[in-house]
Amino acid sequence: xxxxxxxxxxxxxxxxxxxxxxxxxxxxxPYAVKFTTRVVxxxxxxxxxxxxxxxxxLVSFGHAAFFALGAYAVYFVSPESLSANALxxxxxxxxxxxxxxxxxxxxxxxxxxxxFIMVTLAAGQMVFSMFYDTNIAKGSDxxxxxxxxxxxxxxxxxxxxxxxxxxxxxxxxxxxxTYAFLLWLVRSRFGRSLQGIRINEQRMRALGYDTYTYRLAxxxxxxxxxxxxxxxxxxxxxxxxxxxxxxxxxxxxxxxVVLGGTGTLYGAVIGAFAYSVLEExxxxxxxxGPFISEHWRLWMGLALAVAVLGAPRGLAGLFARxxxxxxxxxxxxxxxxxxxxxxxxxxxxxxxDLTRYFGGLRAVDGVSLDLKGNLVHAIIGPNGAGxxxxxxxxxxxxxxxxxxxxxxxxxITGWPPHRVAxxxxxxxxxxxxxxxxxxxxxxxxxxxxxxxxxxxxxxxISHALAVxxxxxxADTTAGQLSSGEQRQLEIAxxxxxxxxxxxxxxxLAGMGPEETQRVVALLRDLARDHTIVLIEHDMDAVFAAAxxxxxxxxxxxxxxGAPADVRGxxxxxxxxxxxxxxx
Amino acid sequence: xDLVLIQILNGLQYGLLIFLAASGLTLVFGILGIINLSHGxxxxxxxxxxxxxxxxxxxxxxxxxxxxxxxxLFGLAIExxxxxxxYKRDHLQQVLLTFAxxxxxxxxxxxxxxxxxxxxPTPPYLxxxxxxxxxxxxxxxxxxxxxxxxxxxxxMVIVVQYTRVGRLIRAAESNxxxxxxxxxxxxxxxxxxxxxxVALAAxxxxxxxxxxxxxPGIGDKVLIISFVVVVIGGIGSIRGAFVGALLIGLADAMxxxxxxxxxxxxxxxxxxxxxxxxxxxxxxxx
Numbered sequence: 007x008x009x010x011x012x013x014x015x016x017x018x019x020x021x022x023x024x025x026x027x028x029x030x031x032x033x034x035x036p037y038a039v040k041f042t043t044r045v046v047x048x049x050x051x052x053x054x055x056x057x058x059x060x061x062x063x064l065v066s067f068g069h070a071a072f073f074a075l076g077a078y079a080v081y082f083v084s085p086e087s088l089s090a091n092a093l094x095x096x097x098x099x100x101x102x103x104x105x106x107x108x109x110x111x112x113x114x115x116x117x118x119x120x121x122f123i124m125v126t127l128a129a130g131q132m133v134f135s136m137f138y139d140t141n142i143a144k145g146s147d148x149x150x151x152x153x154x155x156x157x158x159x160x161x162x163x164x165x166x167x168x169x170x171x172x173x174x175x176x177x178x179x180x181x182x183x184t185y186a187f188l189l190w191l192v193r194s195r196f197g198r199s200l201q202g203i204r205i206n207e208q209r210m211r212a213l214g215y216d217t218y219t220y221r222l223a224x225x226x227x228x229x230x231x232x233x234x235x236x237x238x239x240x241x242x243x244x245x246x247x248x249x250x251x252x253x254x255x256x257x258x259x260x261x262x263v264v265l266g267g268t269g270t271l272y273g274a275v276i277g278a279f280a281y282s283v284l285e286e287x288x289x290x291x292x293x294x295g296p297f298i299s300e301h302w303r304l305w306m307g308l309a310l311a312v313a314v315l316g317a318p319r320g321l322a323g324l325f326a327r328x329x330x331x332x333x334x335x336x337x338x339x340x341x342x343x344x345x346x347x348x349x350x351x352x353x354x355x356x357x358x359d360l361t362r363y364f365g366g367l368r369a370v371d372g373v374s375l376d377l378k379g380n381l382v383h384a385i386i387g388p389n390g391a392g393x394x395x396x397x398x399x400x401x402x403x404x405x406x407x408x409x410x411x412x413x414x415x416x417x418i419t420g421w422p423p424h425r426v427a428x429x430x431x432x433x434x435x436x437x438x439x440x441x442x443x444x445x446x447x448x449x450x451x452x453x454x455x456x457x458x459x460x461x462x463x464x465x466x467i468s469h470a471l472a473v474x475x476x477x478x479x480a481d482t483t484a485g486q487l488s489s490g491e492q493r494q495l496e497i498a499x500x501x502x503x504x505x506x507x508x509x510x511x512x513x514l515a516g517m518g519p520e521e522t523q524r525v526v527a528l529l530r531d532l533a534r535d536h537t538i539v540l541i542e543h544d545m546d547a548v549f550a551a552a553x554x555x556x557x558x559x560x561x562x563x564x565x566x567g568a569p570a571d572v573r574g575x576x577x578x579x580x581x582x583x584x585x586x587x588x589x
Numbered sequence: 590x591d592l593v594l595i596q597i598l599n600g601l602q603y604g605l606l607i608f609l610a611a612s613g614l615t616l617v618f619g620i621l622g623i624i625n626l627s628h629g630x631x632x633x634x635x636x637x638x639x640x641x642x643x644x645x646x647x648x649x650x651x652x653x654x655x656x657x658x659x660x661x662l663f664g665l666a667i668e669x670x671x672x673x674x675x676y677k678r679d680h681l682q683q684v685l686l687t688f689a690x691x692x693x694x695x696x697x698x699x700x701x702x703x704x705x706x707x708x709x710p711t712p713p714y715l716x717x718x719x720x721x722x723x724x725x726x727x728x729x730x731x732x733x734x735x736x737x738x739x740x741x742x743x744x745m746v747i748v749v750q751y752t753r754v755g756r757l758i759r760a761a762e763s764n765x766x767x768x769x770x771x772x773x774x775x776x777x778x779x780x781x782x783x784x785x786x787v788a789l790a791a792x793x794x795x796x797x798x799x800x801x802x803x804x805p806g807i808g809d810k811v812l813i814i815s816f817v818v819v820v821i822g823g824i825g826s827i828r829g830a831f832v833g834a835l836l837i838g839l840a841d842a843m844x845x846x847x848x849x850x851x852x853x854x855x856x857x858x859x860x861x862x863x864x865x866x867x868x869x870x871x872x873x874x875x
Contacts, residue, residue, distance in 0.1 A: 065681060113861060117868055120624065123680070124820040125864060128857040131813060135853040253813060257626070257688050264685045301700060307692030314686045315674055 008201060008448050009061065009192045012272060020272055027178055031171045039174050040242065041286065046177045047238045049278035050184050052262045053271055054231035059260070060269030061192055062224050063204030067123045068110070068130030070255035072103040072229040076236025077246045078137065079103070081149045088153055092165045095155040096237050103233020104226050106133065111225040115218050118207075130256050137248035148247035151240055167241040177238055181275070184231060188271050191227075195455055200224055202452040205441045212401065212435075213503050214427030214456035265313055267320025276321050284309060350535040353414050353430050353506040354379040355400065360409035362395055369395040371561035372409070377554070379506075382529055382538045384552035384569075386545075392561040393541045394436060397509050400539070401433045402426035413507065428457060432505025434496040436512050442485030446476055446495055449484050450502040457504055466502050474498035474528065490521035497528065501536075508532070510540040514547050526551045549573075591725045596842040602731055604838020605738035609793035610811050611818040611830045612745060613786025619762045619825020621779050623672060624680055626687040629812025630694035631787045635660065635794020636803035637698060640707050642795075648712040649799055653737075656795045657788050664787030668780045676779070691808075698805060706804035734796055741792065742831065749827060758782060762825045817856055821863045823873020832871055 012020065030042050051073050058064040076099030083098045084090040110129040117125050136142070143149045157165035167173050191197050202210045203217050211217050240246050249255070258281070266277025287293055288302035288309075298305055317323060355377040362370040369392045377383045385393050398404040400411055402423040410419045418426055427433075432453075441449050450470050454463035471477045474494050479487070484495055493513050500508050513529075514522050522544065529538055529551045542548050548555065548569070555572040557564040565575045572578055614628045635656060642652035671690060675683045711730045718726040749755040757778060761768045769775045790811075801807065818837055822829025837856050844855030863871060 059681065065684075067684075113865065117864060120618070120680070120824060121820060121864065121868065121870075123624070123684075124816050125861070127813070128817060128820075128860055132854055132857045135851075135857075139850055139853055254809075257684070260681065261685050261688055264681050268681065301696050303692045304696035304700075307689040307696065310689035310692070311671065311686055314678075314682050314689070318678065318682065 008198065008444055009269070011189075011193075012270070016272065024178075024182065028175070031174060036170060039170050041282075043170070043174045043177050044239070044242055045279055045282040046174070046181050047235050047242065048259075048262070048282065049275045050177075050181050050238070051232045051235035052259050052266075052274040052278045053181075053184055053188060054228040054235070055259050056263050056266075056268060056271055056274040057188055057192070057224060057228045057231075059263055060271070060273070061197065061204065062200040062221065064221060064225065065123050065260070066114075066126040066225070066228075067253065067256050067260065068126035068128075068133070069228070069232055069259050070253075071110070071130040071133035071251045072107055072232035073236040073239065073255070073259075074133060074137065074246075074248070074251035075103040075106045076100065076233030077240035077250055078143055078149070078236075079233065080155065080237045080240040081143055081151050081246060084151050084153065084155065086152065090153075090155040092155040092157040092167060095241070096234055099233040099237025099240075100230040101233070103236065104230040106233075107226045107229025108222070111222045111229075115221050115225065127253055127256070130251055130253055134248050134251040134253075137251060143246075146248060148245060151244040151246070154241045154244055173241065180234065180238065184234075185271060185275070192271070195460055196220070196223075198448075198452065198455070202441060202444075205443055206439065208435075209439045209441065210452065210456075211423045212403075212427055212433050212439075213453050213499070214424050216422075216424045261310065265310070265320060267322025270320075270322045273320050273322030280321060349380075352379045352535055352537040354537060355431075355507055355539065356412045357400070358410045358412070360396070360399055360406055360411060362392075362399055362404060362406050368561045370399060370406075373558070373561070373563055374409075375556060375563065375566065377537065377539055379537045380533055380535075381553040382533050382540065382551050383554045383556065384548045385539065385541050385556045385558060386543070386548060387558035387564075390560075391558040393558055394511055395561075396558065397433065397511055397539070397541060400426075401431055401509055427503070427505070430506040431509060432500035432503050432507070433509035434493070434500065434511055434513060436515070438489065438492045438496065440484050440492055440495055440499070443483065445481050445483055446471060446487075446498070447480045449495060450499055453499040453503040463502075466504065470498045470502035473501055473532070475524065490517040490525075493517065494525065494528070497525075497532075501532070506536060508536050508538045508540075510538065510542075512541055512543065514542055514544050522547055591722070592846060593843075594721075594725060595727065596846050597839065598727060598731070598735075600839040600842030601835065602735045602738070602838070603841065604835040605735055605742065606793050606797050607811070607814055607818055607838060608831055608834035609738060609741060610790045611815040611822075611834050612742075612827055613789040614815045615819045615822065615825055615827065615830045616758070616762075616782050617786045618819065620758065620765065620782050621672070621676065622765070623675055623783075624683045624687065625672075625786075626684060626812065627690035627694060628786070628790055628815060629808030629810070630691055631660065631664075631790035631808075632794040632811040633698060633803075633805075633808030634663075634694065635791030636709075636798045636801065636807055637702050637707075637794075638791065639709050639795040639798035640702065640803050643709055643798075649709060649795065650712065653792060653795045657792050660791030661784045661788040663791075664784030665780055667787065668783040672783055673776070673779070694808075695805065702803070704805050706802055708802045709798040711799040730799060734800065737796055738793075741789070745789075745827070754778075754781070814856065817860050819870075821860055821870055823870030826870070826872035829870055829872030 027042065031039050055066065055069045058066050079098040079102040080090065080095045083094055114122060114125045114129060138146045154167040156163055156167060165172065165176065199210065199215055199220055203220060207217050262277035262281050263274050265281055266275065267273030285306060288305050289299055291299040357373055357375050360370055360373045361368070373396060385396065387393055395404065399406050402421050405420050410417055412418065413429055416429065418429055441452065447467055450467040451463060454466045458466060471480050474497050476494055476498055484492065487495060497513065514525060517525065526547050532538060552569055554567065555569045556566045557572060557578050565572045565578045610628065610632050614625060617623050617625050638656045638659070639649055639652050642655055643649050646652055646655060671686060675686060715730045715733055718728050720726045749758060757768065757773060761778060814837060818830055818833040821836060822833035836859060840855045840859045841852065844852035848855065
């Protein structure tokens with residue numbers, strides 16, 4: 007499911023909490039104000055981590071490093087016995103952390119999954135070692151910010167971080183601002199793309215998104231926010247240590263995100279408060295007795311273990327909206343042929359001596375083909391003939407060992423998948439490859455927005471759903487479609503993306519005869535404004551749909567031409583069709 | 590030159606020790622699919638077990654003989670109590686629960702043994718040093734320690750390569766679903782693998798105790814380095830863990846000679862280099 011606005015009860019609860027926090031200085035003593043300030047600062051940092059973990063799917067185990075960089079930045083800009091400008095201090099925190107995130111991100115974004123977790127963990131430890139083992143900031147003893155930052159405008163002190171109450175309100179406002187900013191960011195086009203990357207990065211790349219850059223950008227944004235939180239943190243006690251960057255702090259931040267509930271943003275705030283308050287309660291002997299407070303870590307650990315096992319979706323999961331129950335698919339859609347649209351010249355695709363080896367195996371061996379515009383080209387061949395490899399070479403998923411790929415006259419050989427997609431090639435995968443948690447409209451939205459402004463995209467989405475015969479199902483969750491309908495959705499996404507050239511890898515796999523007929527009709531219709539290349543095993547469908555037929559055997563073109571001519575070719579009959587007839 | 594030679598020996602010895610911890614970690618991740626942050630705690634508990642067991646039993650080798658089966662039983666219990674609930678959960682929850690386990694183990698350690706470092710005696714008959722060259726001598730216990738690590742590593746290779754359960758482990762590592770489909774009791778296999786990992790980490794903690802002593806936080810260092818080794822070697826690959834551990838041991842030891850202030854960064858630099866060249870580790874499948 008795409009990120010939604012918090013439901014009304016949650017919004018009300020958040021407002022109440024905000025007002026309650028704002029009352030803390032009036033009701034409770036200075037210790038409570040300092041404690042709350044610290045938790046609010048942590049909450050800012052943890053919310054930025056949820057942007058990575060819950061929204062983009064990047065489990066960063068080094069987020070504390072950016073927090074620490076922000077804290078150290080305040081030390082760097084503070085003169086020995088004078089105060090730094092508060093705005094400069096916060097900006098320095100954001101800038102140093104963003105720079106750190108950029109340098110680390112350039113490498114870390116090359117990896118995924120477990121390796122990403124470990125690389126960010128190691129990067130965090132490197133930042134820790136940098137401050138711990140060298141003397142750039144007093145080494146392992148930690149450093150003091152002797153005079154806390156303030157802001158003086160025209161002789162008037164506007165902001166003084168040394169004033170506890172004032173500083174508390176500043177932190178609270180910054181938390182609210184961070185939350186509002188992230189709400190906006192996540193619901194923006196950029197944020198929707200991040201959610202697409204979390205669910206299915208390969209598909210996003212094939213749709214034309216440069217996912218590496220998106221991931222790097224969000225990593226830097228989250229790092230900068232953590233840096234601001236770190237700069238605030240340095241101003242609470244005026245004392246910072248390398249431990250701020252250690253893996254334990256990063257682990258704590260992840261713990262707070264997961265405890266609160268990932269992907270909601272406000273869950274991170276709940277997690278930060280729940281964890282800190284629980285810790286504070288367990289530590290204070292007067293409340294829980296000396297036996298518990300002496301061993302508070304033990305009880306903390308047990309409480310967390312119970313929380314993980316008992317509330318797998320986090321504390322926010324207890325309030326979250328129930329996913330709207332999907333309507334059972336009522337009727338099979340008929341193809342909406344009433345959608346009149348003008349024919350349009352589509353691009354042509356050609357290859358010259360295209361070759362790809364895997365070790366000693368020549369999977370594609372010197373293939374030269376001219377696939378003219380506005381036609382349906384079918385590629386057939388026995389298993390292992392190199393059909394999918396050929397498609398992967400066209401779409402940029404694989405790089406050829408030799409030869410060229412051309413769209414009209416543009417040489418796209420060796421381009422990365424997202425760039426190929428942007429130049430007009432859309433592809434489907436052999437295994438259905440959609441965003442199952444998103445609605446059909448959202449699926450097509452991600453496809454359309456890869457290249458169009460949001461306004462134009464809406465129109466394109468309706469058009470695509472109508473052409474693919476899915477108009478009545480636009481708000482259904484994609485995962486609820488039948489497998490045949492999901493293949494149709496893939497085609498709709500390709501239409502929405504505005505691709506001219508559609509590469510379809512077994513679009514009819516797993517379809518019943520009725521669905522097959524529908525998709526064949528759809529393909530014939532699409533050829534009016536697209537060029538289609540499809541791999542297919544269903545021979546009847548191929549002869550019904552295709553304008554040209556190419557037979558690949560052991561990576562080489564055995565025959566190419568009109569279906570009737572190829573059918574009459576003796577070599578083909580022997581090598582391929584003969585076997586199929588016999589079977 | 591002698592210093593370099595000593596450091597090469599130290600690096601190999603440290604690498605072998607780390608291999609014992611990392612091999613368990615890589616198996617648990619490769620087969621059970623669990624990111625186990627508490628793996629370092631088992632090393633720590635091993636070191637403290639050596640502290641407690643050495644005195645009544647006489648020397649550290651007897652502590653090892655008693656400690657390994659104890660650790661195996663402890664592993665079975667932990668798997669049953671915590672880990673088995675995580676097989677169907679995502680990485681995040683595994684991180685969270687095993688992080689909570691660290692808190693619990695640390696508190697247990699603090700309660701029983703306190704926060705001061707403790708030294709564990711080297712067996713009296715092994716306190717000597719032997720002269721390797723005219724100017725170079727090396728403690729005997731460290732050589733014995735290295736030999737034990739090699740023996741344990743060999744035993745593991747033999748079990749994994751030539752026994753029925755080893756074949757099952759290798760099969761599960763390459764395709765877990767298939768092994769389950771074939772009708773093997775994966776629950777039992779998982780419990781065995783996890784307990785073995787715990788026993789190996791604890792064994793490393795016990796035999797290293799006379800050299801490294803026992804102190805709070807000793808497990809953290811081992812955990813991070815083991816993760817680095819697993820990533821370098823490729824997840825799930827025991828051979829990779831072996832090569833990675835020796836690489837890291839040597840990089841760490843050489844770093845201490847040539848770049849003392851950046852020694853701790855060296856191992857991460859090695860990891861970054863390996864990942865840029867081979868994103869799935871040296872022996873990992875892409």
